[in-house]
Amino acid sequence: MDNINWSGLTFGYLKTDYNVRAYYRSGKWGELEISDSEYVPMHIAATCLHYGQEAFEGLKAFRGKDGKIRIFRMRENALRLQSSARGIMMAELPVELFEKAVVESVKRNERFVPPYESGASLYIRPLLIGMSAQVGVKPAQEYLFVVFVTPVGPYFKEGFKTTPVGIYREYDRAAPHGTGIYKVGGNYAASLAAGEIAHAAGYSAVLYLDAKEKKYIDECGPANFFGIKNNTYITPASSSILPSITNKSLIQLAESMGMNIERRPIPLEELTTLEEAGMCGTAAVISPIQRVDDVERGQSYVFSKDGKPGTVCTQLYNKLRAIQYGDESDEYGWVTILE
Numbered sequence: 001m002d003n004i005n006w007s008g009l010t011f012g013y014l015k016t017d018y019n020v021r022a023y024y025r026s027g028k029w030g031e032l033e034i035s036d037s038e039y040v041p042m043h044i045a046a047t048c049l050h051y052g053q054e055a056f057e058g059l060k061a062f063r064g065k066d067g068k069i070r071i072f073r074m075r076e077n078a079l080r081l082q083s084s085a086r087g088i089m090m091a092e093l094p095v096e097l098f099e100k101a102v103v104e105s106v107k108r109n110e111r112f113v114p115p116y117e118s119g120a121s122l123y124i125r126p127l128l129i130g131m132s133a134q135v136g137v138k139p140a141q142e143y144l145f146v147v148f149v150t151p152v153g154p155y156f157k158e159g160f161k162t163t164p165v166g167i168y169r170e171y172d173r174a175a176p177h178g179t180g181i182y183k184v185g186g187n188y189a190a191s192l193a194a195g196e197i198a199h200a201a202g203y204s205a206v207l208y209l210d211a212k213e214k215k216y217i218d219e220c221g222p223a224n225f226f227g228i229k230n231n232t233y234i235t236p237a238s239s240s241i242l243p244s245i246t247n248k249s250l251i252q253l254a255e256s257m258g259m260n261i262e263r264r265p266i267p268l269e270e271l272t273t274l275e276e277a278g279m280c281g282t283a284a285v286i287s288p289i290q291r292v293d294d295v296e297r298g299q300s301y302v303f304s305k306d307g308k309p310g311t312v313c314t315q316l317y318n319k320l321r322a323i324q325y326g327d328e329s330d331e332y333g334w335v336t337i338l339e
């Protein structure tokens with residue numbers, strides 16, 4: 001294990017030394033426990049297995065040139081997990097307990113935080129699940145919170161590049177008043193079928209339209225959508241998209257670069273007027289879109305003829321990565337440096 005090929009890592013699971021857990025029982029959260037097991041024993045009637053009481057988070061830790069480890073915006077993830085918990089009737093985890101568990105899980109697995117030069121990082125996966133037995137459809141009484149970590153490779157192995165995405169009108173990921181705004185496994189289950197079809201057709205992701213009218217851009221399977229035109233950063237306002245912390249950060253950076261910000265419904269036809277488009281999320285920061293194909297209608301919206309990312313996407317990407325790795329000062333207080 002001591003000779004991991006850091007730059008050969010993909011976005012996969014590699015066993016690390018420890019994970020951190022806490023149980024909610026009899027109406028309160030217990031102390032953090034350190035575990036070296038990769039397994040969770042549970043009741044066969046646990047609500048996470050039957051009724052989808054499962055929410056998760058995703059964030060990263062980075063090793064800087066100075067050798068220090070930086071965790072990006074973990075408080076935002078703690079707050080979002082609370083929102084997901086409320087959304088599907090699970091016990092809410094206190095922000096301090098979340099942060100403590102994240103820090104502990106990184107510290108205990110410090111040897112898995114990739115070196116600066118590799119461009120890799122440590123992916124942190126917090127998970128909250130309903131544990132107690134329930135056969136009738138009701139929320140559980142007991143919950144388990146787990147944080148595990150795994151080193152992941154640089155998203156763009158051959159350099160920052162664009163990919164095509166596809167619209168599949170026969171599939172929806174989330175309904176307007178459903179659970180799209182929560183980071184829950186159920187939304188991912190709903191996106192798997194279209195995702196497999198799109199991947200087989202050569203698309204990196206499905207771009208979903210709003211489920212009600214199929215008129216507006218919603219988001220991609222696992223990432224928010226944004227477009228750039230006339231010095232403006234535009235991202236959908238929708239009741240069924242997940243509030244991405246990367247998107248929130250890019251908005252602040254775009255503002256500081258003197259760009260205008262618009263959060264509003266984006267009609268599909270508006271794609272013809274965008275200068276650049278991208279997907280954003282923790283995994284890639286920005287994954288610039290080469291073109292959007294409206295598959296059933298046989299229509300294409302092209303953003304990059306030569307396959308190269310646009311200048312604004314590139315600038316935003318470099319800026320956010322520089323803050324995450326500590327190459328640039330953390331003006332916004334986004335980074336927790338481990339001592």
Ligand SMILES: *Cc1c(COP(=O)(O)O)cnc(C)c1O
Pocket residue numbers: 058183219220221222223224242243244245246247280281282283
């Ligand atoms: C996690 C997630 C994102 C990205 O959120 P970040 O906080 O930026 O990682 C976007 N869309 C969906 C559906 C997600 O689950």
